[in-house]
Amino acid sequence: MTELILDVHDLSIDYRTPRGKLKALRNINMQIPKGKIVGIVGESGCGKSTLIGAIINLLASNAEVTKGGVKLAEDELFNLSKKQMQALRGDRFSMVFQDPMTSLNPVVSIGNQMIDIQYRDKISKKEKAAKAAAMLDKVGIPDPESRLSQYPHEFSGGMLQRIAIAMALLVEPELLIADEPTTALDATLEVQIIYRLKELQASQGCSILFISHHLGVIAELCDEVVVMYSGEVVEKGSVRDIFHNPSHPYTQKLLQCDPAAIKQKTRDLPTILGSLPDLIEVPKGCIFAERCDSASANCHENKPKVSQLNDNHMASCHLLNEAGALYA
């Protein structure tokens, strides 16, 4: 058994809404082995951001953890006090958020923000600034010393994203959580940042939880992939398993929808017909049954069990239970 840095076990989260309880996450199980990069894919609204919110314990005030928990190495996070949790944030794990243009403080200089996040270290301000500049240099910001005194509005989006990554790495976390860190960037920059992230991960030895819509980026960067659909994990496995042997119909469709996968000239881009199910009245059968081409009556009635396809490749689908050979 490999050592786990993050273990999300059986996690369920509801949001209280005027219409009733919205079951945003249901029985999520996913692990991040130490030193690995794990990607989460899934369409908007599948619960990726709620999952991150739960991990860093910064959920919206109407969210409620109904079951399960999150373990960071040996610590069960939901048992920690507010103070203890605050002590973990920005120390043992750190975050890179989606939108670099708004996720840095507009009235505090980059240097001061980078110095502020090192508030736990007992070194002088000068040394902190030097560390910050060194980290900016590593993520490829030219002339970092003089850049420290500048404010976010003086940087381009790509630079801000690199600064956000530098900040997250500066605290030398055990786990780095990156929520679509490249969505705001153009393709060239995206590739640059992915490689930079991979390099830095290798040198610091941290683990990364990487959330993205972009399948190509996931394939390039990650060791393992978790496919989420509508608040559930439908399939997870190594990058190889997921991309070469996708076993859940949703994963297969998702891969077909990747524009990069289209080989022939076409007028219509492939899509997954239908929309996400209502999570206030969660369907009792398979969550994907409504949109699945191969769904049978059984799929609409009963929840599928998790099929173990190999050591760490698993998927939840009735078709796999009935005839494992169909997909595996």
Added chain:
Amino acid sequence: MWFFLVKRCGLGVLIVCLAVTALYLMIHSIPGDPASIILGPRATEEMKAALAVKMGLDQPILIQLFNFFKDVFQGDLGFDVFSQRPVIDIIMEQLPHTLILILVSIMWAAAIGIPLGCYSAIYQNSLFDKISAILSVGTIAIPSFVVAIYGLLIFSVTLRWLPAIGAGDSGDIADQLTHLILPSLAVGLGWVGYISRLVRSSMLETLGANHIRTARAFGLPERVIIYRYSLRIAILPTITLLGVGVGYLLSGALFAEIVFARPGIGKLIFDAVSTRNYPIVMGSVLITTILFVIVTTLADFVNALLDPRIRAHA
């Protein structure tokens, strides 16, 4: 920053010049001949003509305007119709009373309103927030003359703790301060509500911003998040409001000045209008306009100091 400073000051001077021109043209277009107003109904035509020449009223309007500007920039605002004293001297006697009243009122209102709004936002929907909302709306709703009259009734008439009228003996600081308490209560009370509501809403907006989530995700202490990362942004609209507020109160403190029979610009303008003492009216309006521009420009400077984006987009 220097570029911003120069630009804003230039704009301020331009606004003052436009205001002076507008003011002069307005006075000029009022029906009736200033010479006959000054000299009274029994003046002869020769006397009127002589005075008109003396006042430069026989010159073309542009020349008159130019002379007016020249006088204004030399600090010459004309003479009081009744006492024949220079208008500028009379205004400068009254101005400190108004300024001290405004500053004290706004400062205590801000000192209470800013923390009130701030904590209402931090503890949103708590009991504290609800009580503060009621108090704020209440203080906004009560007209300042009601506060003034009840203040007088309770503290001066019934309890006899505080003096009722005047500004206190000049030279006796303690006496002047006790004379300030009731008027500044009347002037400032409504501002407590305005300020706390404004701070609360901008603080809520800031606390919900992505960059504050980032700060929390790095585990920064709550104190740093609130004072260093949030309040600095949330305070910006309030500073603008305070700038406009001080400017408005230059003549808006009139109520307090009349109820408490305090000397001040508001009272000066009120008396001058009642007696048609136009040089005083014009001089006072001019001075308050200039002060208004100065104060709002100052507010812009403070905002620019706090927010680098304002400096950049000057």
